[in-house]
Amino acid sequence: MPAIYLSHGAPPLADDALWTRQLFDIGRKLAPLRDSGVLIVGSGFFTHNLRAMNTGGGVSPVMAEFDHWGQEVLSSGDIDALLDFTHKAPAARLAHPRTEHFAPLFVTLGAVSGDLSGARTVIDGFWFGLAKRSIEVA
Numbered sequence: 001m002p003a004i005y006l007s008h009g010a011p012p013l014a015d016d017a018l019w020t021r022q023l024f025d026i027g028r029k030l031a032p033l034r035d036s037g038v039l040i041v042g043s044g045f046f047t048h049n050l051r052a053m054n055t056g057g058g059v060s061p062v063m064a065e066f067d068h069w070g071q072e073v074l075s076s077g078d079i080d081a082l083l084d085f086t087h088k089a090p091a092a093r094l095a096h097p098r099t100e101h102f103a104p105l106f107v108t109l110g111a112v113s114g115d116l117s118g119a120r121t122v123i124d125g126f127w128f129g130l131a132k133r134s135i136e137v138a
Helices: 016-035 061-076 079-083 103-111
Strands: 119-123 134-137
Touching: 016 079, 016 103, 061 079, 061 119, 079 103
Parallel strands: none
Antiparallel strands: 119 134
16 A cells, blocks of 8 residues: 655744634645545544653553543534634643644544544554543544
C-alpha cells in the first residue's frame, strides 16, 4: 500500500485555536482522498506530557481528567471544543504542553468534515501514565 508521510512544525501562530482550525482545514482538503478509499491516519498520544510519565503504573489525575474530557467531547461530536482544547479542556497545558503532539487529531477530524457519527474508540487506557485513546472514523 503506498503511503505518504506528512509532517508539520511547531505552531506558527500565537493563537492555538487558529492553528488547530487551519489543521482542520488541511484535513478537509484531504477529504476527497478519503472518499476515494485512501486511509488517513493521524497518530499520537491523547496526552503528551513526558514529565507526567509514570513507570510505576499510576495515572496522574490530570491525564485521567483530560482523557475523560476527550472521550466525552468525541462522543458528543463537539468539534469546536476539540479545536479550542487549550481553553475548553481541563488542564490542557498539563496534558499537552505543546500543541503539535495533539495536532494529527485535527487533520483527521477535518478529513471526515467534522462528522464523528461513525467514530468509535479502538484503543483506550494508559501507557506509563499517558492516555493512548485512539479513534477510528468510518
